[in-house]
Amino acid sequence: MAGPTRTPTLADVAAAAGVSLSTASLTFSRNKPVSESTRQRVLSAATALGYAGPNALARNLRQGRSGVIGIALGPLSTAFRDPAALPLLDAVCEGLESAGLGLLLMGDNEDVDHSQIPLDGVIYMICGRETWAAQADLAARGVPMVVVEGPTWPGTTFVDIDHRAGVAALAAHLRDLGHRRVATMTLQPSHPERERLAGLREVFPDAHVIGACESDLSAAQIMAATYLETAPDVTAVVCHSDVQAAAVILESTRRDLRVPEDLSVSGFDGVATPWLDLELTTVVQPFAEKGRATARAMLARINGEPVSDVLLSVQLRIGGSTGPA
Known part of the structure; x- marks a missing residue:
């Protein structure tokens, strides 16, 4: 009975092509030019032997790289339910993949041990948590980190948008429409949440906080139903x-409240809301630009290049969901 077939090696390819091992290696790595005739001879020998090429992970590890960037998204079970997460993640992935890097999705579960994962860098995004057990270990290992919208951990590069200015401009728009009694529905405590609430307080210091919930349609509608049941004396949310x-x-429509005649409603993000029959007044954030800035910062960090924190502007978009008080 024949023994198991041995996997061909680069040395086998070099011998079959009649070239040195270093020449065969340069043919695949392209670090230095190899004549076209030699290159074709090496590639033909590789094809005949069934040699797929050098092991990329092993090569990267020899160079002190794994070729993998971790992207921490918070609870993975809910990370992709927020429509604001998808365009940002698309732009980040496009920038990293174009540099030949692999991506590893990571949750913020405190029970998961990340200490043995070989990573060139980590992007912490769409998490909102102020602490992450893996952060201390990654910092101790010297793994470069880029944090999107907080928290501002020491030694990390910070990519953010101007939450406060965006909500302040939105609040000023409502004030100019004559609104004085305003309520707000907030996100869970986080850096973006604190900044957005501070922007609202600049214009409406006494705005009533309805409560905090995730950016989830069902959870938010339940909270809205509970609040509107009390017939609150407000003209804008x-x-x-x-x-x-x-x-x-x-929920307002379900209760025969007209938007914006009876209640003005505004949001934040600038995502598509096709389930509404009116355009939303909102603060539009630059998802693609933020994602590209995050990828650029990560690439600079892993290459040892200097990189500064990034703060991007946002834009108020006035739609049909707000009107005079």
């Missing part, structure tokens, strides 16, 4: 995500 705003509008 400022939501800290477009999904929350859509939930308030849907």
Whole structure:
């Protein structure tokens, strides 16, 4: 009975092509030019032997690299339910993949041991948590980190948007429409949440906080139903995500409240809300630009290049969900 077939090696390819091992290696790595005739001879020998090429992971590890960037998204079971997460993640992945890097999705579960995962860098995004057990270990290992929208851990590069200015501009728009009694639906405590609430307080220091919930349509509509059941004496609700705003509008409509005639509603993010029959007044954040900035910062960090924190501007978009008080 024949023994198991041995996997061909680069040395086998070099011998079959009649070249040195270093020449065969240069043919695959392209670090230095190899004549076209030699290159074709090496590639033909590789094809004949069934040699697929050098092991990329082993090569990277020899160079002190794994070729993998971790992307921490918070609870993975809910990370992709927020429509604000997808365009940002798309832009980040596009920038990293174009540099030949692999991506590893990571949750923020405190019970998962990340100490044995070989990573060139980590991007912490869409998490919102102020602490992460893996952060201390990654910092101790010297793994470069880029943090999107907080927290501002020492030694990390910070990519953010101007939450406060965006909500302050939105609040000023409502004030100019004559609104004085305003309520707000917030996100869970986090850096973005604190900044957005501070922007609202600049214009409406006494704005009533309805409560905090995730950017989830069902959860936000339940919270809106509980609040509107009390017939609150407010003329506008400022939501800290477009999904929350859509939930308030849907619940208002269910209760025969007209938007914006009876209640003005606004959001934050600038995501598509096709389930509404009116355009939402919202603060539009630059998802693609933020994602590209995050990828650039990560690439600079892993290459040992200097990189500064990034703060991107946002834009107020006035739609049909807000009107005169």
